[in-house]
Amino acid sequence: MGPGVEGPSYHELRFPLLEKTVKRTQTLKEKYIIAWKQYGCSPMADGWTDKKGRHLINFLVNSPEGTFFFESIDASSQAQVASLLTDLLLAKIEEIGKEYVVQIVTDNGANFKAVGKILEQRIPTFYWTPCAAHCLDLMLEDIGKLSVFRAKIDNARRVTTYMYKHVRLLNAMREKTDGNNLVRPGPTRIATSFLTLQSLYKHRDALRSLFFSEDWTASKSTNTNAGRLVANTVLFSPFWTGVEYCIKASHPLLIVLRIVDWDEKPAMSELAVAMNEAKRKSKKILKKSQIC
Incomplete structure (x- = not known):
């Protein structure tokens, strides 16, 4: 273009790229949803604490198509209470489609163990599996x-x-x-x-x-x-x-x-x-x- 050309601003670059990425991610998600409906799927909850002391849960969904990052949840107020944490995860399961969920995989923390038992009682076709790596x-x-x-x-x-x-x-x-x-x-x-x-x-x-x-x-x-x-x-x-x-x-x-x-x-x-x-x-x- 030659010298003197002014490049696009930060906002002019950021918003179009963000919108493009969101659309691409949504398209990718639709491909995974088809696999969830066809084969069933396994939500995976990975809890961790960040530098600010917040208890975050990364929520992923696994199927034969692969693993899809679903959402990251701030569960600071629910993390230590199994019933509240159960409701939080159950809402995500409902969002995915309860009829497509085979199991949920979490770490072996006492709170997640309790959540697993509660979810198994609420959903008869559902079972909890501990994370092998954490074991x-x-x-x-x-x-x-x-x-x-x-x-x-x-x-x-x-x-x-x-x-x-x-x-x-x-x-x-x-x-x-x-x-x-x-x-x-x-x-x-x-x-x-x-x-x-x-x-x-x-x-x-x-x-x-x-x-x-x-x-x-x-x-x-x-x-x-x-x-x-x-x-x-x-x-x-x-x-x-x-x-x-x-x-x-x-x-x-x-x-x-x-x-x-x-x-x-x-x-x-x-x-x-x-x-x-x-x-x-x-x-x-x-x-x-x-x-x-």
Whole structure:
């Protein structure tokens, strides 16, 4: 167009694009609705709390056509009361079409368990199914509470937290690991704690060399209690032996978690076999330490 041409304003761009997106989404929804009526569907409720302390529920609908994001609901006032939460979810089920709903899938929170039972009583053809991924996460949480695991997870969290709070040390660590970062434990999923152990173990040689390097010895952090504690942890051979054991013990369940988290195809057909294999391997590994 040449110099001097004035581009469209923010509002001129925003509203036409928004309207176009809404129409495209509605067209997409109509395709899913046809599948819901033909095959039936499974609403899925995923509750979480945002930074403002609001309890939000993402409401999705699954069918052979795929998973469609239906709505996000602010359920802050209803989240702790099963009867109110039931009415809220029942309204969404009615909106979808009660006759097309086969089941509802939620996490294993006490409030959602209660909701599931109430909905099963109200709708005879309907049943509640707990989320497989959340079940596995709770299993890993229980394993992580065992003393042999808890100590290693706490030490790993201390190491990664310290690393990411000190920019110079973090940059030096990235140089040692060829630009790779460490996996840090997440606040909502205990599985990330075990992934952190895997990440630390993978880069154990680089981390140990870091605490022998001038980047560390010339640092003021060497004179702090927190710095010395982290260095001693990384350079302590029994720590890595324990981390290796924790990785072996958690690996079977992490494999199952990857299967159920995979979006490419339904995982239920593989879940029973994968869980039986995970139980067998985990029991064998845990028996070696006389934990079970």
